[in-house]
Amino acid sequence: MNVPLLDLKPQYETIKDEITHSLEELYATQNFILGPHVEALEQAVAAYCGCGYACAVSSGSDALIIALMAEGIGPGDEVITSTYTFFATAGAISRVGATPVFVDIDSKSYNLDVSAIEAHVTSRTKAIIPVHLYGQAADMDPIMEIASRYGLVVIEDAAQAIGTEYKGRRVCAMGDYGCLSFFPSKNLGTFGDAGMVLSNNAEKIERIKILRNHGMSPQYHHQVIGGNFRMDALHAVILKIKLKHLDTWIEGRQRNAADYGRLLAGVKGLVLPTEMPYSTRHTYNQYVIRVQETRRQAVWDGLRKAGVGCAVYYPVPLHLQECYRNLGYAAGELPASESAAACTLALPIYPELTMEQKQYVAEVLKGLLA
Numbered sequence: 001m002n003v004p005l006l007d008l009k010p011q012y013e014t015i016k017d018e019i020t021h022s023l024e025e026l027y028a029t030q031n032f033i034l035g036p037h038v039e040a041l042e043q044a045v046a047a048y049c050g051c052g053y054a055c056a057v058s059s060g061s062d063a064l065i066i067a068l069m070a071e072g073i074g075p076g077d078e079v080i081t082s083t084y085t086f087f088a089t090a091g092a093i094s095r096v097g098a099t100p101v102f103v104d105i106d107s108k109s110y111n112l113d114v115s116a117i118e119a120h121v122t123s124r125t126k127a128i129i130p131v132h133l134y135g136q137a138a139d140m141d142p143i144m145e146i147a148s149r150y151g152l153v154v155i156e157d158a159a160q161a162i163g164t165e166y167k168g169r170r171v172c173a174m175g176d177y178g179c180l181s182f183f184p185s186k187n188l189g190t191f192g193d194a195g196m197v198l199s200n201n202a203e204k205i206e207r208i209k210i211l212r213n214h215g216m217s218p219q220y221h222h223q224v225i226g227g228n229f230r231m232d233a234l235h236a237v238i239l240k241i242k243l244k245h246l247d248t249w250i251e252g253r254q255r256n257a258a259d260y261g262r263l264l265a266g267v268k269g270l271v272l273p274t275e276m277p278y279s280t281r282h283t284y285n286q287y288v289i290r291v292q293e294t295r296r297q298a299v300w301d302g303l304r305k306a307g308v309g310c311a312v313y314y315p316v317p318l319h320l321q322e323c324y325r326n327l328g329y330a331a332g333e334l335p336a337s338e339s340a341a342a343c344t345l346a347l348p349i350y351p352e353l354t355m356e357q358k359q360y361v362a363e364v365l366k367g368l369l370a
């Protein structure tokens, strides 16, 4: 049997006709950048996330960059974030000239250890970027409390977590900004790169919309320097169609997680994902297990040999990346993240997995750990 880590083709088959038809209509208009489809998508995604306003942009990475730009964050400023995330979270901070300050994770949730944040706040700290990793919300209440006490901006990196809930509240609606990615492998993915910034503050999104198009307002007049962060209409057409199915696809992921939980319960040497008490809707962009550090390579190789796709998200925490050597972090400094990087392994979780495939993954994994 073959179980890929992710297979987007079965999902595409179910919406292919609708997408083809809508794209042909778009091609007939020859209007490819921003426009009515993008505006309609902004409204639909804002409503889905419980946010008042949204600005569609060119990628999730650019969503983070433009939110930092909108706050005037730059050289000399510090931004606190998790060291255990996709590089784009920290890359965005560096791209605007600010300095990422890395905080360790909670080893159960893989999200920011909120008890460690306050010790990293300095007079230069301007913002916190919590990441809702793998589709589970970060512990937002304490983060918002610290931010409000020190006057910090909160930018939620919800690239892996559209539709995720924290104590019944949707991500992106709790911080000052929420950033989404529509990269193909995210739970709502398009046929390329795209992203979105959301907020409940109309002025913030107004500023972002001006920055998205070279800081231009009105046409050919530039009061600020922005960039080309525009979304293509093609992505808006595709994403509007896919958004209608998102809840069903999320339910499929949750069902798969529950099935793995049953199939793998009690296996020695295996730690399954933990749904935290505040996590009222985990959307499982990834299903990440944990094994002993000394066994991970063998389990990884064994799964692949048996035809089961798997991956490590992420093998090197950001504070130990080559490009951040100048920041002076040492190995051992953020131990929960370093341990996660050494022990975790993501299994296939995409919604269209069959029961036979899940049973097969569980059997192979049990055999490797026996």
Ligand SMILES: *Cc1c(COP(=O)(O)O)cnc(C)c1O
Binding pocket: 059, 060, 061, 062, 085, 086, 088, 089, 131, 157, 159, 160, 180, 181, 182, 183, 193, 194, 195
């Ligand atoms: C995917 C991802 C991003 C970046 O999104 P892109 O659309 O690929 O630029 C940022 N942060 C996290 C946590 C991600 O998983």
